[in-house]
Amino acid sequence: MFEKNKLISIGKLAEITGVNKKSLLYYEKLGILMPDYINPSSNYRYFSLSKVNQVVIIKAWIDFGIPLTEFKELTERENFTYMNFLDYGQQVAEQRIRTLQDSLQHIVQAKNVVSRIEEQRISKQPEVHFFKEKYFYVMPFTPTMEEKMIYELFGNLFKQIAEKKLNFLFEWGFLTEHLAETIQNYCFVEVEGIADDEHIKVIPESEYLCLLDTNQASLLESYPELFNPNQITYVIENKVYNDFIYKDSDVVETRISINK
Numbered sequence: 001m002f003e004k005n006k007l008i009s010i011g012k013l014a015e016i017t018g019v020n021k022k023s024l025l026y027y028e029k030l031g032i033l034m035p036d037y038i039n040p041s042s043n044y045r046y047f048s049l050s051k052v053n054q055v056v057i058i059k060a061w062i063d064f065g066i067p068l069t070e071f072k073e074l075t076e077r078e079n080f081t082y083m084n085f086l087d088y089g090q091q092v093a094e095q096r097i098r099t100l101q102d103s104l105q106h107i108v109q110a111k112n113v114v115s116r117i118e119e120q121r122i123s124k125q126p127e128v129h130f131f132k133e134k135y136f137y138v139m140p141f142t143p144t145m146e147e148k149m150i151y152e153l154f155g156n157l158f159k160q161i162a163e164k165k166l167n168f169l170f171e172w173g174f175l176t177e178h179l180a181e182t183i184q185n186y187c188f189v190e191v192e193g194i195a196d197d198e199h200i201k202v203i204p205e206s207e208y209l210c211l212l213d214t215n216q217a218s219l220l221e222s223y224p225e226l227f228n229p230n231q232i233t234y235v236i237e238n239k240v241y242n243d244f245i246y247k248d249s250d251v252v253e254t255r256i257s258i259n260k
Contacts, residue, residue: 007048008049010047028045030071032068032071109170129210133202137160138199161191173236176236177232206258209255210255212253
């Protein structure tokens with residue numbers, strides 16, 4: 001038997017949950033929030049207080065980007081239990097949090113890099129900075145390649161990284177390894193720490209001499225003391241700043257590892 005004093009109106013449910021009545025009616029249309037009573041004369045909806053929790057959970061699903069159709073499919077399963085529902089929601093929410101944390105890490109790294117570049121643009125002097133170990137996804141290239149072919153190479157790099165579900169970070173550009181008379185050139189994209197792939201090069205932590213707008217061809221002449229013939233010297237040309245951050249100029253950061 002209908003006991004109105006134990007139910008709340010759709011307006012009150014909207015007020016309590018912060019979800020407007022139009023959205024609550026949409027949830028009903030989807031079949032994921034059904035009223036406990038509909039007044040036959042006014043067609044007005046009434047809900048039990050337990051529906052407040054249900055709306056809160058629906059809001060959480062929306063916040064974490066879970067399609068509401070999945071909500072309905074899950075609740076309609078024959079073996080559905082409320083614990084199954086909460087477990088699934090928790091799994092999706094935790095994955096979403098990890099994704100957001102990855103995005104936050106990317107933003108923080110970008111801010112640090114741009115801040116360093118801005119300081120160097122002001123000082124107009126080479127600076128020494130310490131860099132932790134990095135992981136570069138690489139492909140060999142030759143400096144004489146046409147620019148179009150090089151950018152096609154970068155396109156393949158990003159495509160492979162996506163296909164392997166690797167997380168790429170903020171930097172991309174050119175890596176040159178100098179050892180005695182041997183020089184190896186690579187296109188690279190920085191990825192999150194992983195070393196069990198043939199395309200991954202682990203760049204050891206080191207101090208680097210950082211310069212802006214420097215022609216690599218002149219580095220050996222300008223800084224011969226940094227190129228130890230008995231150790232690998234890494235020269236990293238970071239191209240991420242072009243076009244996007246500095247549209248009015250071609251800003252390239254070049255880093256040379258300092259061997260101890």
